[in-house]
Amino acid sequence: MTQETEPEQKEWRGPGPQQFPRPAQSGRSLRTGGMRGPFGRVSVRLRLTALYGLLFLLAGALLLFVMSVLVANILGNIKVIGFGITDEEAAELQRRFVEETMRQLVARSLVAFAGVAVLAVVLGYFVADRALSPLQRVTATARRLSESTLHERIALQGPADEIKELADTFDAMLERLGQAFDSQRRFVANASHELRTPLAINRTLLEVALGDEEVSDDLRAVGRTLLATNARHERLIEGLLLLARSERELTTRTPVDLADVARTVLENAGRRDHDNDVALHPELTAGTALGDPVLLEHLVSNLVDNGIKHNDDGGEVWVRTGVLDGFATVQVENTGPNVPAYEVERLFEPFRRLNSDRVESAKGAGLGLSIVRSVVLAHRGTLYATSRTGGGLILTIRLPLAPPT
Numbered sequence: 001m002t003q004e005t006e007p008e009q010k011e012w013r014g015p016g017p018q019q020f021p022r023p024a025q026s027g028r029s030l031r032t033g034g035m036r037g038p039f040g041r042v043s044v045r046l047r048l049t050a051l052y053g054l055l056f057l058l059a060g061a062l063l064l065f066v067m068s069v070l071v072a073n074i075l076g077n078i079k080v081i082g083f084g085i086t087d088e089e090a091a092e093l094q095r096r097f098v099e100e101t102m103r104q105l106v107a108r109s110l111v112a113f114a115g116v117a118v119l120a121v122v123l124g125y126f127v128a129d130r131a132l133s134p135l136q137r138v139t140a141t142a143r144r145l146s147e148s149t150l151h152e153r154i155a156l157q158g159p160a161d162e163i164k165e166l167a168d169t170f171d172a173m174l175e176r177l178g179q180a181f182d183s184q185r186r187f188v189a190n191a192s193h194e195l196r197t198p199l200a201i202n203r204t205l206l207e208v209a210l211g212d213e214e215v216s217d218d219l220r221a222v223g224r225t226l227l228a229t230n231a232r233h234e235r236l237i238e239g240l241l242l243l244a245r246s247e248r249e250l251t252t253r254t255p256v257d258l259a260d261v262a263r264t265v266l267e268n269a270g271r272r273d274h275d276n277d278v279a280l281h282p283e284l285t286a287g288t289a290l291g292d293p294v295l296l297e298h299l300v301s302n303l304v305d306n307g308i309k310h311n312d313d314g315g316e317v318w319v320r321t322g323v324l325d326g327f328a329t330v331q332v333e334n335t336g337p338n339v340p341a342y343e344v345e346r347l348f349e350p351f352r353r354l355n356s357d358r359v360e361s362a363k364g365a366g367l368g369l370s371i372v373r374s375v376v377l378a379h380r381g382t383l384y385a386t387s388r389t390g391g392g393l394i395l396t397i398r399l400p401l402a403p404p405t
Helices: 044-076 087-144 162-210 217-246 258-271 293-309 341-348 368-378
Strands: 018-020 254-257 278-284 288-291 315-324 327-334 382-387 393-400
Touching (some): 254 293, 258 315, 278 293, 288 393, 293 315, 293 393, 341 368, 341 382, 368 393
Parallel strands (some): 278 315
Antiparallel strands (some): 315 327, 327 393
């Protein structure tokens, strides 16, 4: 394996179309087909505003009609009395008076009604916003949630209405989810710890047995095979332990320069023996993230190991760090076999490998990219993955920048 010196300039590859975790998508349900008609593309606030306006228009129109009928009835009971006019002329004067009065009344009422209708729509918009503000709080909490932040609660205060009942139900669901995830992580951690001891004993017994000069060649070959299998099981258990740890809420948050982390990882990778000869190209500039240094080192190490193991003999791996678009960024690009776009997301599932599942154990336990995604989630970062033209992958990690000191 060769490792080149750090160049002065680097070229960032843009983040690919695959993004993990993906933002919450608002759209039509695949099961129901979504809401049909023009209202399917209108927000709830605007729909409530339109509903409030329509109800006001109906109520105002009904009030205007009733008022017109009552006024017409009152005016119809008025008698016109004059000197020197006949009853027919008095009736005609009364009819003209009622018509002119009603015409002016309706015209002015419609003008006033239009003005009040506009005011009612504006007020209805703000009333709808006020009514939906608790739901916006529920939505904001749901967007912040991940497997490592299930401890957050809405804790909505107010009267025991439908919205508070929804928020309390959501909190209860989060409580159950948190307990389920904690139980799963405890089980994985405890099982992994329990399995480490017998595996360590097996390794010791095998090494002692292989150290005996009287052991036959056949038995020595079997012993080496068992040692290799035992080592793979140990790596699997270490990966499960790290995966369980990375899915917890972070307890340590310190400024970590990703360039220093990547430099350390590359030095360690250069000292290890690998099955294929891969050239490492470090392109490192400072980029300080806020997080757990151990987990971030494992993150970069897994990215680099993935780029080396799943590569061609004589292939290349580029490791870049720095600040991109306001985020501390690390990017690992590697050559290798072609990765279809539809397979990229599946590579981040536990025990998943390209074109195989739980096979080709010589290349690892299949937990490397799963650990990477869990560490990114714990740091509230974003992971972009895309297949590389000509074969291989481009993995880009964006993490929140550490505040300036």
